[in-house]
Amino acid sequence: MAKLTKSQLLVVLAEKSGLAKKDVKNFLDVLTELAYKEVKKSGEFVLPGFGKMVKAKRKARAGINPATGAKIQIPAKTVVKFRLAKAAKDAVL
Numbered sequence: 001m002a003k004l005t006k007s008q009l010l011v012v013l014a015e016k017s018g019l020a021k022k023d024v025k026n027f028l029d030v031l032t033e034l035a036y037k038e039v040k041k042s043g044e045f046v047l048p049g050f051g052k053m054v055k056a057k058r059k060a061r062a063g064i065n066p067a068t069g070a071k072i073q074i075p076a077k078t079v080v081k082f083r084l085a086k087a088a089k090d091a092v093l
Contacts, residue, residue, distance in 0.1 A: 039080060051084040 004012070010028070014021040038045040039053045046052040060076040 047085075049085055049087045051082055051088055053080055053082050055079075056081050 010021050010024050013019075013024045013028075017024065019027075035045040035047075035053055039055055044052055044054045056079055058077050058079055061074050063072050063074045064070070065072050
């Protein structure tokens with residue numbers, strides 16, 4: 001099964017919503033920009049029924065370089081995670 005590309009997604013959303021493809025593209029761009037700003041500012045962005053993006057801190061840890069087998073120290077860093085909503089899990093699974 002092939003993945004849905006961005007242009008295919010725009011076509012499907014435009015057909016289902018009755019909006020122009022240009023309007024759907026603009027809406028998705030605004031939603032994406034809003035999500036990034038909210039995660040950066042407050043640490044999370046919730047899309048009801050779908051899930052939420054959250055900013056999380058990872059602790060420093062020891063690791064192994066797979067190429068050489070040498071032990072290395074991996075520094076602490078901040079990452080973005082996506083937590084799927086229960087409603088989305090129930091609908092898919």
